[in-house]
Every structure is written in structure tokens, then in C-alpha cells.
Amino acid sequence: MKVTKGTKRRRNRSRKPLIVLLVLFLIVVMSVQMMRLYQKHEYYKEREQKAEESLEEQQQKAEELEQYENYTKSDEYVEDQAQSKLGLIYDNEIIFREEK
Numbered sequence: 001m002k003v004t005k006g007t008k009r010r011r012n013r014s015r016k017p018l019i020v021l022l023v024l025f026l027i028v029v030m031s032v033q034m035m036r037l038y039q040k041h042e043y044y045k046e047r048e049q050k051a052e053e054s055l056e057e058q059q060q061k062a063e064e065l066e067q068y069e070n071y072t073k074s075d076e077y078v079e080d081q082a083q084s085k086l087g088l089i090y091d092n093e094i095i096f097r098e099e100k
Contacts, residue, residue, distance in 0.1 A: 071077050082088040089095060
């Protein structure tokens with residue numbers, strides 16, 4: 001069987017729509033994948049931002065706790081506790097109480 005130029009043209013013409021369909025299909029698949037990746041990227045960006053905010057809050061709490069720890073080790077704290085819980089005062093202090 002001899003292949004002529006006309007036969008080759010018919011084969012090429014019948015393959016062109018298939019190639020166009022394949023290319024369109026690949027474009028659609030790639031577009032869908034790009035959208036999914038974009039959505040994941042946005043989701044992870046949001047999670048990162050929330051994690052950074054949480055980290056800042058935790059660092060602030062840690063700093064406050066450290067300051068409170070330093071305060072509880074001071075003499076001022078001991079005096080405040082002695083005055084408020086035990087009612088102790090210095091010899092030269094005068095306490096004024098409101099009449100009921």
C-alpha cells in the first residue's frame with residue numbers, strides 16, 4: 001500500500017482537532033491547579049499571620065510574668081503583702097479609717 005500526499009494531509013487534518021483539544025485540556029488542568037495553589041498560598045499566609053500575632057501575645061505575656069516575678073522578689077512586694085494581709089504598719093505611720 002502506497003501512502004500518497006493526499007492520505008498524509010487527511011491524517012494531519014484529523015489529528016489537528018485532537019491536538020487542539022489536548023492543548024485546551026492541558027490549559028484547563030493547569031489553570032485549575034494554579035487556582036488551588038493560590039488558595040493554599042492565601043490560606044497559609046493567613047495562618048502565618050495568626051501565628052505571628054499569637055507569638056507576639058505570648059512574648060508579651062512572658063515579659064509581664066517576668067516583671068511580676070521580679071516584683072514578687074522585691075522588698076516592696078513583701079511590705080505590700082504584710083500591710084494588706086497582716087495589717088502591719090511602720091511605727092511612724094498613721095492609719096485613718098472611715099466611720100460607717
